[in-house]
Amino acid sequence: MGNIITTIKSLPGLRSLTPASSDAIAEAEIQLGLHFSDEYKRYLSEFGAIYSKIVELKGIAKTMGYDVVAFTKMIREVTPNIPNDFYVISDMETNVAVICQDDKGVIYEWRGNDEAIPIASSLVQYIENRR
DSSP: OOOHHHHHHTSTTOEEOOOOOHHHHHHHHHHHTSOOOHHHHHHHHHHSSEEOSSOEEOBSOSSGGGBHHHHHHHHHHHOTTSOTTOEEEEEOTTSSOEEEEOTTOOEEEEOTTSOOEEEESSHHHHHHHHO
16 A cells, blocks of 8 residues: 555645644544544544545545535435445545545445445555546
8 A cells, every 4th residue: 555645745736724633533533433544544634635636535624525524424414324434535526426434444435325335445546546
C-alpha cells in the first residue's frame, strides 16, 4: 500500500481544509460509534477534507457537504440498513451511490438497499483507481 499523504499531495488541483486534531478525530468516531481506519486518520490529521480534479473526500469539516459525521448520519437516516461500521468518504456525482470505508480500510460502493460492493483495499488504491 502506498502512502496516503504522498498520494493525496500528488492530486491535480488539490484543495484541502484545516487539518483535524486528534481530539476532533476521536470525537467524530464517538459520534458515529465506530473507529476510522488508521489510513483515514492519517488523512484527516494532514488535510481535514479534500477535493481535487480527480476525487473529493469527506473529512472533519464545518460544512456538511465535506463532513464525514454529518454526511454519514444523513445516509444512515435515508438507508438505515447501511452497515454500522461504514462511514461515508465520498458521494458519487450521480447521487445513486456513496463510497464508504470500514475500520479495516476497505472501500465499498453502497447503493442503498443493495449489497455493499468492495472496490478497493485501501484509500490509496481507491484514489489511484480514479486516476
